[in-house]
Protein backbone atom coordinates (compact mmCIF):
# COMPACT_ATOMS: atom_id res chain seq x y z
CA UNK A 1 0.00 0.00 0.00
CA UNK A 2 2.86 2.36 0.88
CA UNK A 3 4.51 1.84 -2.48
CA UNK A 4 1.30 2.19 -4.45
CA UNK A 5 0.40 5.43 -2.64
CA UNK A 6 3.94 6.78 -3.00
CA UNK A 7 3.86 6.16 -6.74
CA UNK A 8 0.59 8.09 -6.94
CA UNK A 9 2.38 11.06 -5.38
CA UNK A 10 1.31 10.78 -1.74
CA UNK A 11 3.84 11.37 1.03
CA UNK A 12 3.70 8.16 3.07
CA UNK A 13 4.96 7.37 6.55
CA UNK A 14 5.13 3.68 7.44
CA UNK A 15 5.04 2.89 11.15
CA UNK A 16 5.76 -0.49 12.65
CA UNK A 17 5.89 -1.12 16.34
CA UNK A 18 8.49 -3.76 15.67
CA UNK A 19 12.07 -2.64 15.27
CA UNK A 20 12.32 -3.92 11.70
CA UNK A 21 10.53 -3.80 8.36
CA UNK A 22 8.80 -6.72 6.65
CA UNK A 23 6.17 -7.81 9.17
CA UNK A 24 6.07 -11.57 9.50
CA UNK A 25 8.20 -12.01 6.38
CA UNK A 26 11.23 -10.65 8.20
CA UNK A 27 14.39 -12.70 7.69
CA UNK A 28 17.98 -12.16 8.76
CA UNK A 29 21.27 -14.04 9.09
CA UNK A 30 21.75 -15.59 12.50
CA UNK A 31 25.09 -15.73 14.33
CA UNK A 32 26.05 -18.81 12.28
CA UNK A 33 25.49 -17.06 8.96
CA UNK A 34 22.28 -18.95 8.20
CA UNK A 35 19.37 -16.97 6.75
CA UNK A 36 16.39 -17.59 9.04
CA UNK A 37 12.77 -16.42 9.00
CA UNK A 38 12.16 -15.03 12.47
CA UNK A 39 8.38 -15.46 12.36
CA UNK A 40 8.11 -18.90 10.81
CA UNK A 41 8.90 -20.44 7.42
CA UNK A 42 7.78 -18.45 4.38
CA UNK A 43 7.69 -19.84 0.85
CA UNK A 44 6.22 -17.62 -1.83
CA UNK A 45 3.64 -19.17 -4.16
CA UNK A 46 1.01 -17.69 -6.42
CA UNK A 47 -1.16 -18.31 -9.44
CA UNK A 48 -1.61 -14.62 -10.01
CA UNK A 49 0.29 -13.24 -13.02
CA UNK A 50 -0.30 -9.79 -11.64
CA UNK A 51 1.28 -10.51 -8.26
CA UNK A 52 4.13 -12.45 -9.82
CA UNK A 53 5.06 -9.61 -12.12
CA UNK A 54 4.63 -7.11 -9.25
CA UNK A 55 7.03 -8.86 -6.86
CA UNK A 56 9.65 -9.26 -9.58
CA UNK A 57 9.92 -5.48 -9.83
CA UNK A 58 11.63 -5.56 -6.45
CA UNK A 59 14.49 -8.00 -6.88
CA UNK A 60 15.39 -11.35 -8.31
CA UNK A 61 13.46 -14.48 -7.38
CA UNK A 62 14.79 -18.04 -7.52
CA UNK A 63 12.49 -20.97 -8.25
CA UNK A 64 11.82 -22.96 -5.10
CA UNK A 65 9.26 -25.73 -4.68
CA UNK A 66 8.59 -26.33 -1.02
CA UNK A 67 8.31 -29.95 0.06
CA UNK A 68 7.27 -30.40 3.64
CA UNK A 69 6.97 -33.59 5.63
CA UNK A 70 4.97 -35.18 8.42
CA UNK A 71 6.46 -37.59 10.90
CA UNK A 72 3.94 -40.36 11.55
CA UNK A 73 4.78 -43.41 13.64
CA UNK A 74 8.40 -42.23 13.43
CA UNK A 75 8.43 -42.19 9.61
CA UNK A 76 8.73 -38.92 7.69
CA UNK A 77 6.63 -38.78 4.52
CA UNK A 78 6.26 -35.81 2.17
CA UNK A 79 3.34 -33.42 2.53
CA UNK A 80 1.01 -32.51 0.96
CA UNK A 81 0.37 -36.25 1.49
CA UNK A 82 0.82 -38.08 -1.79
CA UNK A 83 0.79 -41.74 -2.84
CA UNK A 84 4.07 -42.23 -0.94
CA UNK A 85 1.97 -42.01 2.24
CA UNK A 86 -0.36 -44.73 0.93
CA UNK A 87 2.59 -46.98 0.04
CA UNK A 88 4.32 -46.31 3.36
CA UNK A 89 1.48 -46.88 5.78
CA UNK A 90 -0.56 -49.62 4.05
CA UNK A 91 0.30 -53.15 2.94
CA UNK A 92 0.84 -53.40 -0.85
CA UNK A 93 -2.56 -54.92 -1.72
CA UNK A 94 -4.48 -52.41 0.40
CA UNK A 95 -2.31 -49.55 -0.87
CA UNK A 96 -3.12 -50.57 -4.43
CA UNK A 97 -6.84 -50.65 -3.63
CA UNK A 98 -6.75 -47.20 -1.99
CA UNK A 99 -4.86 -45.60 -4.90
CA UNK A 100 -7.24 -47.11 -7.45
CA UNK A 101 -10.32 -46.03 -5.53
CA UNK A 102 -8.96 -42.50 -5.01
CA UNK A 103 -8.36 -42.12 -8.74
CA UNK A 104 -11.76 -43.62 -9.61
CA UNK A 105 -13.72 -41.48 -7.13
CA UNK A 106 -11.96 -38.24 -8.06
CA UNK A 107 -11.14 -38.48 -11.78
CA UNK A 108 -9.30 -35.46 -13.21
CA UNK A 109 -8.40 -34.29 -9.68
CA UNK A 110 -4.79 -34.00 -8.60
CA UNK A 111 -5.67 -32.92 -5.06
CA UNK A 112 -8.73 -33.26 -2.84
CA UNK A 113 -9.37 -31.61 0.56
CA UNK A 114 -9.26 -34.05 3.46
CA UNK A 115 -12.84 -33.23 4.48
CA UNK A 116 -14.09 -34.31 1.05
CA UNK A 117 -12.20 -37.58 1.35
CA UNK A 118 -13.73 -38.16 4.76
CA UNK A 119 -17.21 -37.65 3.28
CA UNK A 120 -16.59 -39.95 0.32
CA UNK A 121 -18.98 -42.87 -0.16
CA UNK A 122 -16.12 -45.24 -0.96
CA UNK A 123 -14.99 -47.24 2.08
CA UNK A 124 -11.32 -47.59 1.02
CA UNK A 125 -11.05 -43.84 0.42
CA UNK A 126 -12.66 -43.13 3.79
CA UNK A 127 -10.28 -45.56 5.52
CA UNK A 128 -7.28 -43.73 4.12
CA UNK A 129 -8.79 -40.33 4.91
CA UNK A 130 -9.51 -41.37 8.47
CA UNK A 131 -5.94 -42.58 8.86
CA UNK A 132 -4.54 -39.21 7.71
CA UNK A 133 -7.09 -37.28 9.71
CA UNK A 134 -6.47 -39.14 12.95
CA UNK A 135 -2.70 -39.36 12.57
CA UNK A 136 -2.05 -35.86 11.27
CA UNK A 137 -4.81 -33.34 10.53
CA UNK A 138 -6.73 -33.70 13.81
CA UNK A 139 -3.79 -33.77 16.27
CA UNK A 140 -2.04 -31.01 14.35
CA UNK A 141 -5.16 -28.85 14.33
CA UNK A 142 -5.84 -29.55 18.01
CA UNK A 143 -2.40 -28.18 18.92
CA UNK A 144 -2.40 -25.38 16.38
CA UNK A 145 -5.89 -24.05 17.09
CA UNK A 146 -6.85 -25.43 20.52
CA UNK A 147 -10.39 -25.49 19.13
CA UNK A 148 -12.41 -28.63 18.35
CA UNK A 149 -11.93 -29.33 14.61
CA UNK A 150 -15.69 -29.26 13.92
CA UNK A 151 -15.84 -25.62 15.09
CA UNK A 152 -13.09 -24.50 12.74
CA UNK A 153 -13.77 -22.97 9.37
CA UNK A 154 -13.54 -25.65 6.68
CA UNK A 155 -11.00 -23.54 4.79
CA UNK A 156 -8.41 -24.41 7.44
CA UNK A 157 -8.52 -28.08 6.51
CA UNK A 158 -8.50 -27.26 2.79
CA UNK A 159 -5.21 -25.39 2.93
CA UNK A 160 -3.17 -28.56 2.56
CA UNK A 161 -5.19 -31.01 0.45
CA UNK A 162 -4.31 -34.65 -0.21
CA UNK A 163 -2.58 -35.50 -3.49
CA UNK A 164 -3.84 -38.23 -5.77
CA UNK A 165 -0.45 -38.89 -7.35
CA UNK A 166 3.25 -39.03 -6.48
CA UNK A 167 3.94 -35.34 -6.98
CA UNK A 168 6.24 -33.95 -4.30
CA UNK A 169 5.23 -30.40 -3.50
CA UNK A 170 3.45 -28.59 -0.74
CA UNK A 171 1.78 -26.13 -3.09
CA UNK A 172 0.51 -26.47 -6.67
CA UNK A 173 0.76 -22.83 -7.66
CA UNK A 174 2.18 -21.91 -11.02
CA UNK A 175 4.86 -19.65 -9.52
CA UNK A 176 6.83 -20.81 -6.50
CA UNK A 177 9.97 -18.95 -5.58
CA UNK A 178 12.06 -17.27 -2.92
CA UNK A 179 13.57 -13.77 -3.11
CA UNK A 180 17.24 -14.24 -3.99
CA UNK A 181 18.44 -11.85 -1.28
CA UNK A 182 15.72 -12.70 1.23
CA UNK A 183 12.37 -11.19 2.16
CA UNK A 184 13.74 -8.27 4.18
CA UNK A 185 15.77 -7.09 1.18
CA UNK A 186 12.66 -7.50 -1.01
CA UNK A 187 10.56 -5.35 1.32
CA UNK A 188 13.40 -2.81 1.63
CA UNK A 189 13.25 -2.36 -2.15
CA UNK A 190 9.50 -1.83 -2.04
CA UNK A 191 9.98 0.87 0.59
CA UNK A 192 12.86 2.48 -1.27
CA UNK A 193 10.97 5.43 -2.74
CA UNK A 194 11.50 9.16 -2.17
CA UNK A 195 7.89 9.57 -0.96
CA UNK A 196 8.20 6.88 1.74
CA UNK A 197 9.49 7.48 5.26
CA UNK A 198 9.81 4.55 7.68
CA UNK A 199 9.48 4.82 11.47
CA UNK A 200 10.36 1.63 13.29
CA UNK A 201 9.87 0.61 16.88
CA UNK A 202 7.05 3.09 17.08
CA UNK A 203 3.36 2.63 17.65
CA UNK A 204 1.66 5.79 16.37
CA UNK A 205 -0.98 7.32 18.61
CA UNK A 206 -4.37 7.12 16.94
CA UNK A 207 -7.30 9.13 18.34
CA UNK A 208 -10.94 9.15 17.27
CA UNK A 209 -12.85 12.26 16.30
CA UNK A 210 -16.32 10.73 16.22
CA UNK A 211 -18.20 13.84 15.15
CA UNK A 212 -15.82 14.64 12.27
CA UNK A 213 -15.69 10.93 11.38
CA UNK A 214 -11.90 11.08 11.30
CA UNK A 215 -9.05 9.28 12.93
CA UNK A 216 -6.23 11.51 14.10
CA UNK A 217 -2.62 10.45 13.83
CA UNK A 218 -0.32 11.77 16.59
CA UNK A 219 -3.03 14.37 17.33
CA UNK A 220 -3.21 15.65 13.75
CA UNK A 221 -5.51 14.97 10.86
CA UNK A 222 -4.02 12.63 8.30
CA UNK A 223 -5.48 12.53 4.81
CA UNK A 224 -5.60 8.77 5.03
CA UNK A 225 -4.67 6.16 7.60
CA UNK A 226 -4.01 2.71 6.24
CA UNK A 227 -4.26 0.44 9.21
CA UNK A 228 -2.70 -3.03 9.05
CA UNK A 229 -3.01 -4.03 12.71
CA UNK A 230 -5.80 -5.91 14.48
CA UNK A 231 -9.16 -4.11 14.63
CA UNK A 232 -9.94 -5.11 18.22
CA UNK A 233 -6.67 -3.47 19.24
CA UNK A 234 -7.55 -0.30 17.30
CA UNK A 235 -10.98 -0.03 18.91
CA UNK A 236 -9.86 -0.86 22.41
CA UNK A 237 -11.55 -4.27 22.51
CA UNK A 238 -15.02 -2.73 22.79
CA UNK A 239 -16.59 -5.77 21.07
CA UNK A 240 -14.31 -8.20 22.85
CA UNK A 241 -11.04 -9.79 21.91
CA UNK A 242 -10.67 -11.28 18.43
CA UNK A 243 -9.08 -14.68 18.93
CA UNK A 244 -5.65 -15.27 17.46
CA UNK A 245 -3.16 -18.03 17.89
CA UNK A 246 0.38 -17.09 18.68
CA UNK A 247 3.62 -19.02 18.41
CA UNK A 248 6.79 -19.43 20.41
CA UNK A 249 9.90 -20.35 18.44
CA UNK A 250 12.62 -22.30 20.19
CA UNK A 251 15.85 -21.78 18.25
CA UNK A 252 18.51 -24.50 18.15
CA UNK A 253 21.83 -24.83 16.38
CA UNK A 254 23.76 -28.06 15.90
CA UNK A 255 27.13 -28.77 14.32
CA UNK A 256 25.69 -31.32 11.93
CA UNK A 257 24.93 -31.29 8.24
CA UNK A 258 21.26 -32.08 8.52
CA UNK A 259 18.70 -32.28 11.30
CA UNK A 260 15.69 -33.63 9.39
CA UNK A 261 15.11 -34.84 5.83
CA UNK A 262 12.97 -31.87 4.70
CA UNK A 263 12.96 -28.14 5.47
CA UNK A 264 9.63 -28.15 7.31
CA UNK A 265 8.42 -31.25 9.12
CA UNK A 266 5.20 -31.55 11.13
CA UNK A 267 5.31 -33.72 14.23
CA UNK A 268 1.63 -34.43 14.93
CA UNK A 269 2.51 -36.94 17.67
CA UNK A 270 4.65 -34.48 19.65
CA UNK A 271 2.90 -33.23 22.73
CA UNK A 272 3.31 -29.49 22.52
CA UNK A 273 5.07 -28.44 19.35
CA UNK A 274 3.65 -28.64 15.84
CA UNK A 275 6.56 -28.46 13.43
CA UNK A 276 10.26 -27.86 13.03
CA UNK A 277 11.86 -25.74 10.30
CA UNK A 278 15.46 -26.31 9.30
CA UNK A 279 16.53 -23.09 7.64
CA UNK A 280 19.56 -24.14 5.61
CA UNK A 281 17.04 -26.02 3.43
CA UNK A 282 14.69 -23.04 2.97
CA UNK A 283 16.09 -22.31 0.40
CA UNK A 284 19.22 -24.47 0.23
CA UNK A 285 22.24 -22.74 1.78
CA UNK A 286 25.80 -24.08 1.65
CA UNK A 287 26.81 -23.61 5.28
CA UNK A 288 28.26 -25.87 7.93
CA UNK A 289 26.05 -26.64 10.92
CA UNK A 290 22.31 -26.22 10.96
CA UNK A 291 19.81 -23.91 12.64
CA UNK A 292 16.27 -25.03 13.26
CA UNK A 293 13.25 -23.58 15.01
CA UNK A 294 10.71 -25.62 16.95
CA UNK A 295 7.22 -24.10 16.81
CA UNK A 296 4.99 -24.11 19.87
CA UNK A 297 1.45 -22.75 19.36
CA UNK A 298 -0.01 -20.63 22.14
CA UNK A 299 -3.16 -18.62 22.74
CA UNK A 300 -2.60 -14.97 21.93
CA UNK A 301 -3.07 -12.70 24.93
CA UNK A 302 -3.39 -9.06 23.86
CA UNK A 303 -1.84 -7.71 27.08
CA UNK A 304 1.24 -9.90 26.66
CA UNK A 305 3.69 -7.64 24.86
CA UNK A 306 6.05 -10.49 23.90
CA UNK A 307 3.41 -12.26 21.82
CA UNK A 308 2.35 -11.68 18.25
CA UNK A 309 -1.11 -12.41 16.84
CA UNK A 310 -0.30 -14.84 14.01
CA UNK A 311 -3.32 -16.85 12.98
CA UNK A 312 -6.91 -15.59 13.24
CA UNK A 313 -9.09 -18.31 14.78
CA UNK A 314 -11.95 -18.35 12.29
CA UNK A 315 -15.15 -19.49 13.98
CA UNK A 316 -18.72 -18.21 13.44
CA UNK A 317 -18.47 -16.20 16.69
CA UNK A 318 -15.11 -14.62 15.88
CA UNK A 319 -16.29 -13.66 12.41
CA UNK A 320 -19.43 -12.08 13.86
CA UNK A 321 -17.30 -10.07 16.32
CA UNK A 322 -15.00 -9.06 13.46
CA UNK A 323 -18.02 -7.75 11.50
CA UNK A 324 -18.90 -5.53 14.47
CA UNK A 325 -15.41 -4.03 14.28
CA UNK A 326 -15.64 -3.43 10.52
CA UNK A 327 -18.90 -1.61 11.14
CA UNK A 328 -17.11 0.63 13.62
CA UNK A 329 -14.24 1.14 11.19
CA UNK A 330 -16.61 2.16 8.38
CA UNK A 331 -17.66 5.21 10.43
CA UNK A 332 -14.25 6.86 9.88
CA UNK A 333 -13.88 8.31 6.44
CA UNK A 334 -10.08 8.55 6.44
CA UNK A 335 -9.53 4.96 7.58
CA UNK A 336 -8.60 2.16 5.20
CA UNK A 337 -8.00 -1.30 6.65
CA UNK A 338 -5.92 -3.94 4.96
CA UNK A 339 -3.62 -6.86 5.61
CA UNK A 340 -3.82 -10.13 7.40
CA UNK A 341 -4.66 -8.67 10.80
CA UNK A 342 -7.03 -5.89 9.79
CA UNK A 343 -8.90 -8.15 7.36
CA UNK A 344 -8.94 -10.97 9.96
CA UNK A 345 -8.02 -13.43 7.23
CA UNK A 346 -5.53 -16.20 6.84
CA UNK A 347 -3.76 -14.54 3.88
CA UNK A 348 -0.74 -15.94 2.16
CA UNK A 349 1.81 -13.39 1.01
CA UNK A 350 0.45 -13.26 -2.52
CA UNK A 351 -3.10 -12.75 -1.26
CA UNK A 352 -1.97 -9.94 1.05
CA UNK A 353 -0.15 -8.29 -1.86
CA UNK A 354 -3.02 -8.74 -4.30
CA UNK A 355 -5.55 -7.37 -1.80
CA UNK A 356 -3.34 -4.31 -1.28
CA UNK A 357 -2.86 -3.67 -5.00
CA UNK A 358 -6.61 -3.96 -5.58
CA UNK A 359 -7.43 -1.72 -2.66
CA UNK A 360 -4.91 0.92 -3.69
CA UNK A 361 -6.39 1.02 -7.18
CA UNK A 362 -9.92 1.72 -5.92
CA UNK A 363 -9.23 3.72 -2.75
CA UNK A 364 -6.72 6.25 -4.13
Ligand SMILES: Cc1cc2nc3c(=O)[nH]c(=O)nc-3n(C[C@H](O)[C@H](O)[C@H](O)COP(=O)(O)OP(=O)(O)OC[C@H]3O[C@@H](n4cnc5c(N)ncnc54)[C@H](O)[C@@H]3O)c2cc1C
Pocket residue numbers: 015016017018022023024025039040041042043044045202203204228229230233310311338339340341347348349350352
Ligand atom coordinates in the same frame (compact mmCIF):
# COMPACT_ATOMS: atom_id res chain seq x y z
C1 LIG B 1 4.17 -18.85 10.82
C2 LIG B 1 3.70 -18.27 9.52
C3 LIG B 1 4.09 -18.86 8.33
C4 LIG B 1 3.67 -18.33 7.11
N1 LIG B 1 4.08 -18.94 5.96
C5 LIG B 1 3.71 -18.43 4.77
C6 LIG B 1 4.14 -19.04 3.56
O1 LIG B 1 4.90 -20.02 3.55
N2 LIG B 1 3.72 -18.48 2.39
C7 LIG B 1 2.91 -17.40 2.34
O2 LIG B 1 2.58 -16.94 1.24
N3 LIG B 1 2.48 -16.80 3.48
C8 LIG B 1 2.86 -17.29 4.69
N4 LIG B 1 2.44 -16.67 5.85
C9 LIG B 1 1.57 -15.50 5.74
C10 LIG B 1 2.33 -14.18 5.65
O3 LIG B 1 3.13 -13.99 6.81
C11 LIG B 1 1.31 -13.05 5.52
O4 LIG B 1 0.59 -13.22 4.34
C12 LIG B 1 1.94 -11.68 5.50
O5 LIG B 1 2.76 -11.49 6.61
C13 LIG B 1 0.83 -10.65 5.49
O6 LIG B 1 1.38 -9.39 5.54
P1 LIG B 1 0.66 -8.21 6.32
O7 LIG B 1 1.42 -6.98 5.98
O8 LIG B 1 -0.79 -8.28 6.09
O9 LIG B 1 0.85 -8.53 7.89
P2 LIG B 1 2.07 -8.73 8.83
O10 LIG B 1 3.22 -9.35 8.13
O11 LIG B 1 1.53 -9.41 10.05
O12 LIG B 1 2.51 -7.24 9.22
C14 LIG B 1 1.74 -6.43 10.05
C15 LIG B 1 2.71 -5.50 10.78
O13 LIG B 1 1.94 -4.52 11.44
C16 LIG B 1 2.56 -4.22 12.67
N5 LIG B 1 1.52 -3.66 13.54
C17 LIG B 1 0.36 -4.24 13.92
N6 LIG B 1 -0.36 -3.38 14.66
C18 LIG B 1 0.37 -2.22 14.76
C19 LIG B 1 0.15 -0.97 15.38
N7 LIG B 1 -0.97 -0.71 16.06
N8 LIG B 1 1.11 -0.02 15.25
C20 LIG B 1 2.25 -0.27 14.57
N9 LIG B 1 2.51 -1.44 13.95
C21 LIG B 1 1.57 -2.40 14.04
C22 LIG B 1 3.09 -5.55 13.16
O14 LIG B 1 4.14 -5.35 14.07
C23 LIG B 1 3.52 -6.23 11.85
O15 LIG B 1 4.91 -6.04 11.60
C24 LIG B 1 2.82 -17.19 7.08
C25 LIG B 1 2.44 -16.59 8.29
C26 LIG B 1 2.86 -17.13 9.48
C27 LIG B 1 2.41 -16.48 10.77
